[in-house]
Each structure stands twice: as C-alpha cells, then as structure tokens.
Amino acid sequence: MTKSDFLQYAPWPSSQTLLKSLERSALITRTVIGNLSQGQEIVSISSNLNPPHWEFGHLIWFHEFWVHRCGLESNPSILSDADALFNSSGIVHDERWQVQLPPLDTLQNYFSDVIERTFTILRSGSLTPEQAYFIQLSLHHQDMHNEAFAYMWQSLAYAWPLDFDADSVAMQSLDLRPCYIDFDECLFQSGSTSQAGFIFDNEKWQHEVLVPQFSISSHAVSNKEYLTFLEAQIASGGSPSEHQPAYWKKKGDIWFERFFDQWLEIDIKAPVRHISAHNAEQYCLWRGVRLPTENELSLLMASPHADWLPSELWEWTSSTFMPFEGFSSDPYQDYSAPWFDGKHRVLKGWSSFTPNYLRRPQFRNFYLPSRSDFFCGFRTCLI
Ligand SMILES: [Fe+2]
Structure with missing residues (x-):
C-alpha cells in the first residue's frame, strides 16, 4: 500500500455512532478542564506533564487542523496564532510553559466552534473516506489526551471530576486463585489489516509470527x-x-x-499499579519469572482464555517499540515514527480511562520504561 493507506481503512462506524462517541469524549474534556480551580492550571515544568490549558488548546487545534483544514497550515484556523501555539510538532515541550495562551473562555469557545462544525458533518449522515478517517483520528487523539488528563490529575493530586464505576478503576479484586495459562507453540497473526476498522500506522501490517510455547499468569501482579x-x-x-x-x-x-x-x-487483592517497567523487572528477577513479550500478551488478548483476568491497567511487555515490516507513516507523522528510537517499551491492554473502541488486541501503546505515572501494571510469564 501507499501513502494513502488511511483512505482504505474500513469499515468505519456510522455517523450516529461517531457523533455519540465525540459527544462523550467532548463532555469528558469540558468537565475536566471546566472543573479546575483557579490556579490549578499552573503546573511546574515536568517531562511527564503539559500545562493543562495548553493541552486543551492542542487537542482542539489537532481536530480543527485535520478535520477542517485538510492538514494544511495555509488553510487558516478560526483562532489566531493557533499553529504557533498548539502544533505539538512545532512547539517543543518546555516552550509550552513559555507561550502566552489565550484566556480560558477563548479556548472553550474555540473548542465548541470546532466540535459543532464536526457535529454538523456527522448529522448530515454521509461521510467521505477522508472525513471518516480524520474524524476518528481526532476523536481517538482526544480520548488519549483525556486519559493523559487522568494521569496528570493523579500525579498532581487533583480531584477527578467525573463519576466512575469503582469496579472498573483498577480496583478489581483478585479473588480467583491465580494460575498460569499454557499456550502451545503457534503461528499468530500480529498487526492489523486495512479491513480492521480504524487502525494506527504502527499496526501496519498484519503478519504471521511464530510464538514459542509459553505460560502466562491469569492475573496481573497484585x-x-x-x-x-x-x-x-x-x-x-x-x-x-x-x-x-x-x-x-x-x-x-x-x-x-x-x-x-x-x-x-491499599487493597491487597487489587492489581499493583503505577509501577515502572524497571521495577516490574526487578520483581520478576526476585520471583524467578519474566515479563511477557508483545506477541505473548497480544496472543492472550486475541484468544482469551476462560481464566484470563484483564487488569484495567496498561501492562508492560519486554518488547521494544519498533515498526513492523512494511511500516509507513500515516498523515499524522509524529504519532509513531519519532518513538521508534529503541528506548520505548510496548504496553498492551487498556486502563479504566480508555474508551471501549480503543480496547483492541492490536492496539500498541508505548512509553519509556522509567515511567510509572500513568495507569500501568504487569503480569508475568514462567521462565
Ligand atoms: Fe497530541
């Protein structure tokens, strides 16, 4: 396939489904930003955070840029200086603390105006492949930033202003007797085809891998x-x-x-969370076990065993985040390619803050192994 791979991705959800998903995602963003107390938007510079109002402006800039400006700076934004302020590819991390951001109500109006234009497209009922792709890309990008708000609020000790089901917030009790699930050596279809619905470029393309026999824990480490x-x-x-x-x-x-x-x-039966990959590996060394590889955890998710207990946490693997054979970037070129640096680790699964449509066996998350601020845990394999 070529640079326009993304135009082949199918099927896409109905306009009505996308409308509902975008309404839900927008409500989370608005609630989180709107409930900050005065002064909480000012945060110390940190490699794991963004200034909250910058992140808010960025996610709506991204949506407008791809859905309504065809990904071209020559098509003007409805917000002056939007590209200089909010293009994450142009404004390096530390500069986000130095720029003069518009007032919050200006950003909130920008958000409402852009989302409303997309709602109008979705209410019209018919989508071109470009619209379907870029609306989904922007929705998923917003969902990921909503999740980033959750782990930022966690690291800042801010109250989380949304209701959640306590059982789904990684507090699942591990009442079941833990066991190791045996997988025989098998051929596994890793990655995604163009007919798997919306996919990210790092999933290209589906390919067969031989996975040697392994035994993986039914539950995440408690x-x-x-x-x-x-x-x-x-x-x-x-x-x-x-x-x-x-x-x-x-x-x-x-x-x-x-x-x-x-x-x-602490709830001793709950999965342990906010663990770096380095600490997970020290635990494994002590217990005489190991972290699963990306293929092993993908295989568990793709062929769920009756004893498999998901953890509601992103789970570390021992695999470095690398492109599959035949990878090429999709239009948002900074989604994956800059992070194939040999330093990032693949995580599989989802957290309580991940929407259902991103909870796919093929989805590849990636973080530096030193990170423990996001909602992550791990399970083990026998050696
Ligand atoms: Fe972003």
Missing part, C-alpha cells in the same frame, strides 16, 4: 504479591523509594496509596 517483594527488599537494606509504586506511603505498619486527591489503605 498489591499483596508486590508488597511481599517490597518488604523483602526493605528487610535486606533496600530503600523503599527505589522499589515502591509511585503513589504509596507507609504510616505505622499500614501502606496507603494516593488515588487522585485521596489517600486510601
């Missing part, structure tokens, strides 16, 4: 299991801060975990 490791490290002179999950603290004999703005006693 707080109880991780605590046993942590206390063993401390007993042998290790520093707690070197090994503990990102938002844990010990008071007396009790461990607590901060969830947004609340300190809660």
Whole structure:
C-alpha cells in the first residue's frame, strides 16, 4: 500500500455512532478542564506533564487542523496564532510553559466552534473516506489526551471530576486463585489489516509470527504479591523509594496509596499499579519469572482464555517499540515514527480511562520504561 493507506481503512462506524462517541469524549474534556480551580492550571515544568490549558488548546487545534483544514497550515484556523501555539510538532515541550495562551473562555469557545462544525458533518449522515478517517483520528487523539488528563490529575493530586464505576478503576479484586495459562507453540497473526476498522500506522501490517510455547499468569501482579517483594527488599537494606509504586506511603505498619486527591489503605487483592517497567523487572528477577513479550500478551488478548483476568491497567511487555515490516507513516507523522528510537517499551491492554473502541488486541501503546505515572501494571510469564 501507499501513502494513502488511511483512505482504505474500513469499515468505519456510522455517523450516529461517531457523533455519540465525540459527544462523550467532548463532555469528558469540558468537565475536566471546566472543573479546575483557579490556579490549578499552573503546573511546574515536568517531562511527564503539559500545562493543562495548553493541552486543551492542542487537542482542539489537532481536530480543527485535520478535520477542517485538510492538514494544511495555509488553510487558516478560526483562532489566531493557533499553529504557533498548539502544533505539538512545532512547539517543543518546555516552550509550552513559555507561550502566552489565550484566556480560558477563548479556548472553550474555540473548542465548541470546532466540535459543532464536526457535529454538523456527522448529522448530515454521509461521510467521505477522508472525513471518516480524520474524524476518528481526532476523536481517538482526544480520548488519549483525556486519559493523559487522568494521569496528570493523579500525579498532581487533583480531584477527578467525573463519576466512575469503582469496579472498573483498577480496583478489581483478585479473588480467583491465580494460575498460569499454557499456550502451545503457534503461528499468530500480529498487526492489523486495512479491513480492521480504524487502525494506527504502527499496526501496519498484519503478519504471521511464530510464538514459542509459553505460560502466562491469569492475573496481573497484585498489591499483596508486590508488597511481599517490597518488604523483602526493605528487610535486606533496600530503600523503599527505589522499589515502591509511585503513589504509596507507609504510616505505622499500614501502606496507603494516593488515588487522585485521596489517600486510601491499599487493597491487597487489587492489581499493583503505577509501577515502572524497571521495577516490574526487578520483581520478576526476585520471583524467578519474566515479563511477557508483545506477541505473548497480544496472543492472550486475541484468544482469551476462560481464566484470563484483564487488569484495567496498561501492562508492560519486554518488547521494544519498533515498526513492523512494511511500516509507513500515516498523515499524522509524529504519532509513531519519532518513538521508534529503541528506548520505548510496548504496553498492551487498556486502563479504566480508555474508551471501549480503543480496547483492541492490536492496539500498541508505548512509553519509556522509567515511567510509572500513568495507569500501568504487569503480569508475568514462567521462565
Ligand atoms: Fe497530541
């Protein structure tokens, strides 16, 4: 296929379905930004964060740029200086703290005007392949930034202003007896075809891989299991801060975990979360197990076993994020290509803040292995 691969991606959801998904996503964005107290939009410079109002402006700039400006700066934005302010490819991370952003109500009007133009297209009922692709791209991009707001709010200890189902927020109790699920050596179809609905360029293309026999845990590592490791490290002179999950603290004999703005006693049956890949690997070394590869975790997700218990967390793999054979960038060239740097790690799964349509076995997430601020955990394979 060629540079216009994205025009072949099919099928796409109905206009009505896309309208509902965009309304839902826009409501999350508006609620999160609209509920910040005065002053909370000012955050210290950090490699893991963006200034919240910059991120808000950026996600709607992205939507307008691809859906209503054909991806061309020569087609003007309805917001003056929008490209200079909000094009993430042009404004490097630290500069986002230095630019003079428009007032919040200007950004909110920009958001409403752009989304309303897309609603008008969707209400008309018929979409061209370009419109279908770029509306989905912008929707998914917004969903990913909504999830980024969740882990930013978690790291900033801000209250999360949306309701959520407590059972779905990675607090799933691991009551089932854990076991290892055996997979025989098999041929696995990794990646996606052009007929798999909306896909990202890093999924191109579907290809066959031979996956050797492996045994993978039915459940993600629990707080109880991780605590046993942590206390063993401390007993042998290790520093707690070197090994503990990102938002844990010990008071007396009790461990607590901060969830947004609340300190809660840890639920020993819940999957351990906010663990870096490095800490996950130290745990594995101690237990005599290993992290799954990308293919192993993809295979588990694509052929779910009755004993498989998803964790509502992005799960680390031991695989470096690399392009598949035949990769080429889609129009948003910075989605994948800059991150094939040999430093990023693949994660599979989803978090509680991921919409259903992104919860696909083929979806490849990627982060630096030192990160623990987002909603991540891990499961293990036998050696
Ligand atoms: Fe973005």
